[in-house]
Amino acid sequence: xxxxxxxxxxxxxxxxxxxxxxxxxxxxxxxxxxxxxxxxxxxxxxxxxxxxxxxxxxxxxxxxxxxxxxxxxxxxxxxxxxxxxxxxxxxxxxxxxxxxxxxxxxxxxxxxxxxxxxxxxxxxxxxxxxxxxxxxxxxxxxxxxxxxxxxxxxxxxxxxxxxxxxxxxxxxxxxxxxxxxxxxxxxxxxxxxxxxxxxxxxxxxxxxxxxxxxxxxxxxxxxxxxxxxxxxxxxxxxxxxxxxxxxxxxxxxxxxxxxxxxxxxxxxxxxxxxxxxxxxxxxxxxxxxxxxxxxxxxxxxxxxxxxxxxxxxxxxxxxxxxxxxxxxxxxxxxxxxxxxxxxxxxxxxxxxxxxxxxxxxxxxxxxxxxxxxxxxxxxxxxxxxxxxxx
Ligand code: NI
Numbered sequence: 001x002x003x004x005x006x007x008x009x010x011x012x013x014x015x016x017x018x019x020x021x022x023x024x025x026x027x028x029x030x031x032x033x034x035x036x037x038x039x040x041x042x043x044x045x046x047x048x049x050x051x052x053x054x055x056x057x058x059x060x061x062x063x064x065x066x067x068x069x070x071x072x073x074x075x076x077x078x079x080x081x082x083x084x085x086x087x088x089x090x091x092x093x094x095x096x097x098x099x100x101x102x103x104x105x106x107x108x109x110x111x112x113x114x115x116x117x118x119x120x121x122x123x124x125x126x127x128x129x130x131x132x133x134x135x136x137x138x139x140x141x142x143x144x145x146x147x148x149x150x151x152x153x154x155x156x157x158x159x160x161x162x163x164x165x166x167x168x169x170x171x172x173x174x175x176x177x178x179x180x181x182x183x184x185x186x187x188x189x190x191x192x193x194x195x196x197x198x199x200x201x202x203x204x205x206x207x208x209x210x211x212x213x214x215x216x217x218x219x220x221x222x223x224x225x226x227x228x229x230x231x232x233x234x235x236x237x238x239x240x241x242x243x244x245x246x247x248x249x250x251x252x253x254x255x256x257x258x259x260x261x262x263x264x265x266x267x268x269x270x271x272x273x274x275x276x277x278x279x280x281x282x283x284x285x286x287x288x289x290x291x292x293x294x295x296x297x298x299x300x301x302x303x304x305x306x307x308x309x310x311x312x313x314x315x316x317x318x319x320x321x322x323x324x325x326x327x328x329x330x331x332x333x334x335x336x337x338x339x340x341x342x343x344x345x346x347x348x349x350x351x352x353x354x355x356x357x358x359x360x361x362x363x364x365x366x367x368x369x370x371x372x373x374x375x376x377x378x379x380x381x382x383x384x385x386x387x388x389x390x
Contacts, residue, residue, distance in 0.1 A: 003383060004315060004376045006120065010112050014371040017041070018108035019090035022366070025079030025097045025104070028134025029143075031056045034077045034107070038131050041111050045118040047129070050152070054144030056133040059153050062117055064386075065124025071385050072128045072155030072341065073378050074334060075110035076103045076135035085362035101359045102163040102350065105366030105374070107131060109161070112375030117382055125386035128153040130337075137294060141333040150340055157304055158343035159381060160334040161374060165358055167349035169369045172312035172377070173325035174346040176305035181232075181258035182265050182297035183331035188213060188276050190240075192285040194249030203247040207240040209285040210251035214238060216279045220271045231259040231268055232329060258329050260297050269293075295331035301342035308344040311381045315373065348374050 017037075026034050035056045039049045042060035050059045056077075084091050084098035092098040114129050130149070134140030167173055190210045195203030214235045225231045233255065240251035257272075259265040269291045280287035300308075312321045325347065334345050351367045358364065 003116070003380045004372070007112065007116050007372050007376045007379060010115060010375065011372045014108045014112040014375065015368045017111055018104050018366060018368060018371060021104040021107055022099045023090045023093050025092050025094055025099045027081060027097060028078040028136055028138035028140060029055050031077045031133050035131070035133070038077065038107060038111065042114055042129065045115045047114060047118055053149060053152070054133060054140060054147045057140065057144045057147075058131040059149070060114055060129035061153060062114065062127045062129070063125075064121040065388055067124030067386055067388070069386050070126040070128065070155050071382055072130050072153065072158035072343070073110055073113065073382070074130040074132060074158060074160040074337060075106040076132050076140070077107050078103055078134050078136055078140065080136055080360060082360065082362050086365060088365070098362070099366065100361060100364045101136065102364070102366040103135065105163055105371065106161065109371055109374030110378060112371060113378035116375065116379050122388060123383050123386040124388040127382050127386070128155055135333050139333065141336040145336055145340060149337075155341050157385065158337055158341045159304070159308060159378070160337070160343070160345045161348055161377065162332065162345070163350040163366060163370060164347040165350045165364070166352055167322070167347060169349045169351040169367055170316055170373065171320045171322065171349040172316060172346055173322040174300070174305055174309045174312060174344065175323060175325055176300050176302040178260035178297055178299050178327060179345055180298035180328040180330060180332045180335070181260050182262065182293065182335065183295040184257045184265060184269070184291060184293045186255060186257065186272065186292065187290045188253040189288045189290075190251040190253070190280055190285055192249055192283070195247045197245035197247055200247060204284040206248050206251040206285055209280045209283040209287070210238060210240055210253055212283065213276050213279045213287065214253055216275050217272060220268055220275065224267060224271045225264060229260070229264050230327065231257065231264050233257050233268060258331070260327065262297065265293060295333055296335035296339055298332045298335040298345050299338060300344045304342050304344040307385070308346050308381065311377060311384060312346065314380060315376055348377070
């Protein structure tokens with residue numbers, strides 16, 4: 001029987017796991033119930049488990065045969081601080097917290113693959129099932145890497161998967177090279193000299209300097225980043241002053257930058273420091289820039305992307321594998337793992353009906369119809385990569 005045929009009977013069980021996790025969402029680094037659930041399931045399949053990797057992360061390790069090769073498969077477990085608008089039976093039981101990004105589904109698909117692989121063991125080598133915490137901007141992948149993830153659980157290649165609403169169930173999207181942007185947040189503190197609102201000649205107007213900085217920053221993407229590269233610089237906060245008759249002494253701007261390479265991100269950062277300081281100085285003020293890179297760009301290894309696409313094609317056929325999906329300006333912290341180990345991050349269709357609304361929406365839900373396909377992708381990938389005859 002094919003892998004997909006053998007996984008099909010696990011659909012009901014994966015759905016039950018997924019809905020249980022959906023009903024009990026936990027924020028980043030607080031995934032104690034979810035992590036315990038995952039660890040318990042893995043142990044019940046006969047898989048060796050390490051808890052507390054990167055605080056609330058869990059790693060399961062499965063060996064079969066004498067093969068020396070190893071593969072890492074990663075799912076994320078955290079939920080978001082969003083009040084769920086759904087009314088179905090498995091809606092969130094935790095006020096103000098919900099699985100609005102489908103990480104409940106990612107966890108259930110990887111558990112399904114683990115169960116199947118532990119049962120069938122049609123491979124020779126080592127698989128590490130990596131359940132990471134805190135993907136939503138809190139640095140869970142980095143926490144696991146810093147906790148020695150790849151020293152303790154060496155992987156020659158690593159794979160991750162995220163659902164994509166608006167892509168039909170039964171379809172995958174995968175591309176070589178950049179897939180999702182890297183992200184940074186910045187704050188710029190401008191200092192001038194406060195004065196009476198009617199006596200500008202005695203002031204150094206921090207509000208004016210900040211306003212000019214906000215305008216000048218827009219020249220960076222337009223004039224410094226090469227047109228064939230892509231970047232976004234958005235000033236999303238400008239704060240200055242408290243009174244009508246006071247010229248403020250200080251002002252603050254903040255915002256976000258997105259780019260598809262470390263080089264472009266570094267270029268934008270350097271230009272931002274130059275423009276902010278130089279513009280402030282032009283007005284007699286000073287500016288300090290705090291630039292924080294939160295996410296690395298998600299960049300797929302060309303060979304591993306080809307391999308992942310081959311597995312997808314085997315499962316759903318060429319016509320259902322999008323090899324040129326659009327670049328995504330949002331970020332993903334699996335990127336930190338991809339910077340350490342070559343691998344690939346793919347998208348699986350979540351459908352246009354159920355869960356068809358975008359992720360991070362209060363009416364979102366992972367589409368359970370995608371569970372067996374996602375599990376089959378992980379399972380087939382292991383069987384092909386760690387072929388028993390190799
Ligand atoms: Ni997500």
